[in-house]
Amino acid sequence: MLRLNTETRKVQIKKAVLDIISNEGLSKLSTKNLAAKVGVSEGTIYRHFNSKKEILLSLVEDVYTNLVVNQKTIIKSDITPSIKLFTFLCKQIKYLINNKGVTILLLSEATHANDSDLKEKLLEILKAHKEMLKLIVEDGINKGMWDENLDCDAFVTLYMGIPAILNIELILNKGTFNHENFCNKMFTLLERILKM
Numbered sequence: 001m002l003r004l005n006t007e008t009r010k011v012q013i014k015k016a017v018l019d020i021i022s023n024e025g026l027s028k029l030s031t032k033n034l035a036a037k038v039g040v041s042e043g044t045i046y047r048h049f050n051s052k053k054e055i056l057l058s059l060v061e062d063v064y065t066n067l068v069v070n071q072k073t074i075i076k077s078d079i080t081p082s083i084k085l086f087t088f089l090c091k092q093i094k095y096l097i098n099n100k101g102v103t104i105l106l107l108s109e110a111t112h113a114n115d116s117d118l119k120e121k122l123l124e125i126l127k128a129h130k131e132m133l134k135l136i137v138e139d140g141i142n143k144g145m146w147d148e149n150l151d152c153d154a155f156v157t158l159y160m161g162i163p164a165i166l167n168i169e170l171i172l173n174k175g176t177f178n179h180e181n182f183c184n185k186m187f188t189l190l191e192r193i194l195k196m
Helices: 006-024 031-038 042-048 052-076 081-098 102-112 116-142 152-159 162-172 179-195
Strands: none
Touching: 006 031, 006 042, 006 052, 006 102, 031 042, 052 081, 052 102, 052 116, 081 102, 081 116, 081 162, 081 179, 102 162, 116 152, 152 179, 162 179
């Protein structure tokens, strides 16, 4: 059996976790199923992660690093608020599609986990996304592009439902789902709301 370095093996394990969650559901996530998916023993899983919780926390940290931190560059850019919103939305959609299982993990663990560390990390991601969206919307309002009477908090809350809708679309339309069409439709809807 080929022995891989720790970082490579951790990436494989986390990818397998997302694959199991995406294709079989969170209930099928066990170390036995995970080890079989990666092609290693259960002991090997524990050599790289101390627990299932540690794997999930590492995945959530990846979401923060690979999505939230990258989204911050959009907020800091000089592009118009409308293009910022479109780019922000489409990058988020693309990330969630490329990392199938993340949405299920975030939504399921956020609502069902009794783990305070995991909830804290998930809340950090949620707060960061809300704050960034609010900055985009406020910028558009200040520049006269969008309705000054808009309730920013309500808009941001509505936006936060898009990952759940995306997940349903991915499940119901496997093989025929077009992320560019989805992104364009969601953006058109969001911009109509902003201009009301």
